[in-house]
Amino acid sequence: MSDELQRQGMSAEGSARPEGGRVAPSLGGGSGAARRCRAGETVERGQSFGPIWFGVLGSVTIVLVVLWLAVQPSASGQGNKLADFWSLELNAMGDALAGLASTVAFLWLIVTAFIQRNELQEQRKSLGAQIEELQHTRREFELTRKVQEDHLNSFSEQRFEMMFFEMVRTFDAIVSSLDLANSGGGRTHATGRDCFGTFFKDFRKEYSKGTGTEVEVIKVAWDEFWHNRQSDLGHYFRYLYNCLKIISDQSAKEGGQIFRERHAKLLRAMLSDDELLVIFYSCFAPKGKKFVRFASEFELFDNLPYNRLLHEGHWDLWKEREREHREGKL
Template identity: 40%
Template sequence: MIERIENHWRSIKAGIKSDRPMDVGKALTKAFLTVVAILAILPQVDSEGDWQFRAFALLFSPSNEIGDTFAGVAGVLAFLWIIVTVWLQSEELAEQRKELKRQADEFNAMNTNLRSQQFETTFFELLRTHSEIVGGLDVVKKDSKDKLAEGRDCFVFYYRELNKVYREKLKKHDEGVALFYAYKDFWNRRGNDLGHYFRFLYNCFRVLEDEKEFSKPRHAKLLRAQLSDAELLLLFYNCVSLKGEPFQTYANKFELFDNLPTLKLLNHSHIGLLGSEAFGNNPKLTPNENRKLERAHISALETSVRSRP
């Protein structure tokens, strides 16, 4: 009997300590009913001085007292289980919030992944369009309509033309003025061919800037890799012109002239027309520095050949 009582109280304690509302509710109900049962079997003295159990005294009490007693017991149990119900509902709401958050996180992840895929698709479509624009260029001789250059070779032709105009302007003007008028004359002649090219390339870099969440350094590198040396040279002089000045923002942001062949500039001093951030890791070699590197490399090759058996 004592063992049963101990087991009963142990189960009540375990239930109360549980983090499950139903177990706590059952344990508190058992505890309350146990207390009620103990109170019911406790003896008391009646009005005539005799001892009797309270339960028996209650049976012979007026009906309103019996009703009040059971109502009190039922009220406590009802209040107890209201608390348990609220607890259960709060846990269910917490689980619902967790599930909604999980679903929201999954949706956001899916949406982010979808937007990333859309950006990748858009980016490579831009690369393809850029190649088509370059491939569609041509230089036609006015008289015979013969093609002097087409596709990417047009930029070599354009740059030679700019160089020729620049050399002519140098005969009449100082360096800065000569470059200004040289590019102005060149643009008046070739702007109709190159305007679309420069505007499209500008917007390609703007897409990378606007989509910072998805654009990575590799995207800028891939776009820069599309540009030939002649394209970079023309793009450089477009950036330092009045018309192309807005392009400098993206030139600095994406180190656009990291691979610019600075030795082929119209004048090596023109490097100073743009900030150093636009050149990235470009060594910006001067002709003298380049000759020294070439001589050192030739010397190393000769030494390597002589050292072979």
Template identity: 30%
Template sequence: MTNIDSELPPVRLWPVLVALGGVAAFWIANLIYGWSLSVTERGLFGDMFGAVNALFSGLAFAGVMYAIVMQRHEISIAKKEIAYTKTILDEQQKQLTLQNQETKKQAFESTYFQLVRLFTEITNQIDLQKMGKSGMMVTKGKDAFPVFLDRFRKVYSPTEKALYGGHDFDASYESFYQEHNTELGHYFRMLYNIVAFIDAAEVENQNFYAKILRAQLSDAEVAILFYNGLAKYGVMKFKPLIEKYGLLKNVNNRDIIELKLKDRYAPSAFGNTGK
């Protein structure tokens, strides 16, 4: 810490000494002059300019000068103390701000990684069952998403126009989603809530945490997210967040049935790499 006393100006006594010297000189001069007069003249001079009166008046003047000097010194000390106190308070405020930011970051990261872990568990719990020639076939976890893509291609196909509306994307995805709502409903709600949690958090570099989440998604998951963001379930709330954090950066064009669907997204959805 800075030593306040070392920064304070010294007390200057020379004005006081000058005043005392002036008083003493005036008193001596008055005394000498008085002795040079006759007895009668001394009396008259004493009545007009008594040495004692001059002495006390001079001392009073010296006292006033000394009081002024001390007052200036005390004011200087007070100013230094105020400045020093302000510096300490500013430093404490900075430390408190940093501690609050670190506390918020730790709380956010704790919740965030718990959500990511829960999202992984939800993904792993997905299972698709299909009766095959050799019996019931079960596809679980991330392996289910290529199956989802194949099934959506069959729905969003000219050959299925009579049943599902052909190339009408909204009707096709609605049919597909209703069929697989049990598996995908929980998945997309959890994914949306994680991204919304990142977006609402008071932390620096939110994109960093969005990239961590994006890295958890397989190519097939990103493709299904691409379609979900354009459907009525995601276009109002999820699509703006997809565009803001570039969650479709790793989407593969071969997984998009019609590339013109990419025009419904802003370029930022693909990581500012264009369409």
């Protein structure tokens, strides 16, 4: 019978254990924060009751001293000093009691000062803890803001990457759509980027007709060339200008220098030699002033075939025009 009861007790003990055989921690100990809170409350109560106990003990001591003095023999040798006190006039008796009361009051004034000092110390500690907590919260907020800004910048970069490559595809489609037919509406003899070879030949023909200074000859030749080819090149120049403007605006943002260098190189690498020559001479025309800014900013003419310039002094003219743009004279 006892063996059966023992087995039942062991079974009940095993069923009381949580899954995995681990015994649940006792709740009596409490968490570390709760223990620290109780310890702080104990210290605070000790700081508050210390001066009070001092006042109580001081008051009791004063009362005991007065009682001890009261039972001392009288100076007249008859009775004790308590009997002398009762024989005093009311005014003298009141003065004696007022002196005793003022002594006790002064004692409790000191006790009150100590209590207030302890309360002020606790308030300063509490205020310091609040300030530290606010600083910690501010650091966390700054960290969160920085993470959000990084995510936003990353999203902005990804969005610009998608937009840029879409612009590149559109620009390439615009170039591919170019086609030139023989005079008289005959068979097409040039398409896509091959058209720019013909465009440059047409401009060179107009240039050879000019007279005067090189700048004047270039301007007159371009005006005549543009009059004949605006319908073919108008869309090309407008789109290329806006592509460069978007890259320039993006580079003005934080970290945009990387965008300018990387994307400008990609766009510049798409331009053929004949395209660069046509764009180069367009910068000398009155309508090409705005294009000078981006040609200079993105160094479009670093890969320009200088040996194919129509005059050896034209590169110097470009550097002069670039300088005028930087000085705001254009």
